[in-house]
Each structure stands twice: as C-alpha cells, then as structure tokens.
Amino acid sequence: MMNPHSQEEGREPGPEVEQQDVMMLHRRQRQCSRQAVQIAVSALVTAALWAGLLTLILLWHWETMQDLKQLGDTAVLNISQVSKDLERHKADQMAQKSQASQMLQNMEKIQAEQKRMKTQDSELSRNLDGLQEDLSNLKSQGLNERRTALDSLERLQEEVAKLWIELRISNGSMCNTCPEKWVNFQWKCYYFGESAKKWIQARYTCSSLQGRLVSIHNQEEQDFLAKHINEKGSWIGLRDLNIEGEFVWMDENPLDYSNWQTGEPNNGGEGEDCVMMLGSGKWNDAFCNSYLDGWICDQLATC
Template sequence: MDPHSQVEFPKFPGRRRQCCQRGTLLALLGLVTTAMWAGLLTLLLLWHWETVQKLKQLEKTAAQNDLETVQKLKQLEKTAAQNVSQVSKDLERHKGEQVAQESQAAKMSQSMEKIQDEQNRMKSQDSELSRNLNGLREDLSDLQSQGLNERRAALHALDRLQEEVAKLWIELRVSNGTTCNTCPDDWVHFQKKCYYFGEGPKRWIQARFACSKLHGRLVSIHSQEEQDFLTRHANKKGSWIGLRDLNIEGEFVWMDQNPLDYSNWQPGEPNNGGQGEDCVMMRASGHWNDAFCGSYLDGWVCDRLVTC
C-alpha cells in the first residue's frame, strides 16, 4: 500500500442517532420547563386571586366591624350620657342629703351637748344624793346599833331583874319553910342553882345554844365554893364556861351579866394569844384560860336556878 495514498475513514451511523436523541431530550426538557413555569404562573395567579378575595372579605368584615363598632360607640355614648345624667342627679341628691345630714348632725351635736350638760348636772345631783344617802345609812346604822345595844341592855336588865325576882322568890319560899332544891333530870343541885355537865365536841357558841335549849345558860362562877364544886364534876379535858370579852377586848362579862367578882385564871392568862382568844374555858385543874371561840371542847357547863 502506498503510504502517500489518502486514507478514508469509515462513517459511523450511531453518532447521528445520538444527536437526535439529545435534541429530543432538550425538547422534552423545554416542554417540562414550560409546563413548570405555566404551573407556577397558574399557582401565582390562584394565590393572587385568593389573596384579593381574602382582602375583599377582610375589607367587608372590617367595614361591618367598623359599622358595629360605630353603633356600639354610639350606644356607649348614649349610655354614658344617661349615666352622667343619672350620676349628676345622684350627686345633686347626695349633696342635698349631705346638707340635710350636716344640719341634722349640728342639731344632734347641740342635743348631745345639752344631754351632757344634763348628765353632768345629774351626776352632781347623784353625787350629792349619794352623800346624803350614805349619811342617812350611817345614821340609820348608828340608830340600829344604838337600838340594838339599848334592846340588848334592856333584855339583859330584864333577865337580871327576873333572876333577882326568882332569887327573892326562892328566899321567900325558903323563909316560909319551903324546900327549894328541885332540878331537872340529869342536872346536879348545888346551893341555889342546878348544873348540867354537857359532853360532846362543841364550839363556844354551840355550847351556848345547847344550854339555851335546856332552858339554862353557860355557867357563871362567883365563889371559890362554886369553883371547887365545878372542878369535881366537870369534864377533865376542859369545858366551856359563860365568860367572854367578845364586845370589848379585856372586859370579860358573865352570861348572867354580873360583874367579875371572882376569878380563877391560870398563871399568865388571859393573854389573847394566837388568832384571838375571846371565850373562856375551864381546865381539868379548875383554872381558867381564854381560848379561840371556834375551838372544839369536849365539855361545857350550864346552870339555872333551882325550883321549889
């Protein structure tokens, strides 16, 4: 083969097919792109239309709302005007009531001042009446005390008189030969009196009442002979006798109202010791001792005149 001869290359039919296929793909791609742009444009148009519709609806709604708002504002304005008118009327009425109340308060203040003046006057009168009443009470108390003292003194004088009459009667009967030595049961006769020796714990006042129930009284002692007799018969634990200084401290008085013409005090007595000793007891030895009237003693001695 001649090296300088022209070489002919063979022609390949496949390259032309590839070019055709590429053109087809480009056409399809263009169609797809066109379709996409058409769809996008359609979507944009739809969105624009919906947006316009919504805006119109919003404008319509806003217009309706504005109308309702205007109506509400007008109603509120009308209501406010009515309220202002009512408030003004109420204020005027309250002002009138306040003026009336102030006037009434002034009248009440004047009335209160008058009442206070009257109360002060009444307090002054009440104070004076209280002083007068206290004075009358004191006078009445003094009169009652004086009356009680006079009555007590009269009763004591009557008792003494009756006792003296009884003694004179006994002496008269004895002088006429009558025997006068009769005593009730359980009583002991000595000289011209009967004696009852009670037993059982009692306070002085209880012993006094016990003797009264027996128609006697707590014993009064006026001689050594009578004291010796009582010492022999009295309770050995101690007995109440009818001597006391309840009214005036140190002034001892017998139940028969006779003076203290005989005494048999234990050495150092009376001493009014402890919580106050205003009643007199007789010890087993026969000596006397002032004691607390509220103490309990096992013995107590009563006396009374004999009968004929």
C-alpha cells in the same frame, strides 16, 4: 459649485413643496392639538385631584368640626353632670355636717342628762344611805335599849329569886330541886353538855334549856365544877366581846373571882374573846368559833 438647495430656494415652490408644508402644518397642528388635549386633561385631572383633595379636606374638616362639636357637647354634659354631682355632694356634705352637729348636740344633751342623773342618783344614794343608817341606828338603839331593859329585868328577877331562896332557906326550906339531868350544888343547878359546839351555840342551847352559860363567883363553885368538867374542856359564860380585856359574866356580874391558867388571858391571834375551862379546871381565853366537846349551863334551883 452652487448649492442645489440654493437653486431650489431661488425657485418658486412647486406643488410638492406646498403639499409637504401642508402636511407639516397639519402635523404641527395635530401635535399642538394633542399637547392642548394633554394639557387640558392634565388640567382637568389636576383640577379633579384638587377638587377631590379639597373635598376630602372639607369632609375631614366637617367631620373634625362635628367630632369637636360632639366632644364639646359631651364635655358640656359631663361638666354639667359633674357640677350637679359636686353640688349634690356638697349638699350631702352639708346635710351630714348638719346631722353630725345635731348628733353632737344630742350627745352632749344625753351626756349632760346622764351626768345630772348620776348626780341625782348619787344624791339619792346618799340620802338612802343616810336613811338606812338612821334606821339602823334607831333599830340598834331600840335593840340595845330593849336588851338593856331585858338584862336589867332578868338581873332583877334573879336577885328577887335569890332573895326568895335565901328567905326560904332561912325558914328551913330545902331549895335544891333541879330539872332532870341537872346537878345541884348549893342553891344552883348545873347542866354539863357533851356535844361539839361553838361558844354562841352553847349559849343558845343553855337558853333553850331555861338556863345560861355558867357564871362562877367563888372557889367552892369552881371546885365543884372542876370535878364534873369535860377532860377536853368546856365553854363557860365569860367573854370580852364588847371591850377587849374587859371580861363580863353572863349574869352581868363583875369578874369578882378568876382561875386563869398561867399566862392567860393572852388574846392569842387577836381574836380569843370567849373563855373555856380546861380539863384541869383552869381558865383559858379561846376563839369563839372553836368547837368544844363540853359546855356548862346553870340556873337557880327551886324550893
């Protein structure tokens, strides 16, 4: 049995077949056109996307470059500022070091000047001390010489007075006149003080009364004084102020008579340099700054 299509293929195409072919051709053309349009659109979209992406990349790259440039400029400015600050800091350090060095030099100069002034002050002080010592020695020497001269003159006057009294007595004169409140014995007058005084105070009081602390040279005088002595004790004119153990009377005569209490003088406490007469009449060395209620002055009687 023959295929109808085979029969048709053997036949010439008719108008319908051609029309169908044309329609199919048009359809294919339209499809191709659509595909071409789609491809073109896709290409355009792709190109646009790539263009946009490239634009974005370029913009990002440009902005990045701008940022990098700005950062670079900022870094350069910062580095420049830091360099300036560092140089200024170095300059300040150098100035401070120079100032410190100058201050150290000034301090050394000041210390050297202080040392020199101390040395000079020490030398001046030594010179001044030497001058003061020399002056003190001169004053002391002058005072000692004057005191010695006065003591010598006083002893000479007293010896002259004693000789004069002896001469007057040998001629029958009575040399027993004493000031008021003074008591006469032989050719001397005695004053028995009754107020609390130190030894030096008693000495000056006797001087103000034109006398001196009593000097005792014999038993008769001692017995007379023992009758009038203050029961609590009285200062007398005997002391070893200059040389320990070397007792001297106020009239500068040697210790040719003594009436010491048993065991005295003992310089108790290493400071008993003045002598008192006890109520019993015996003598005792005592502290010169002690207060005694009694003290005895003497002076030559007048004819």
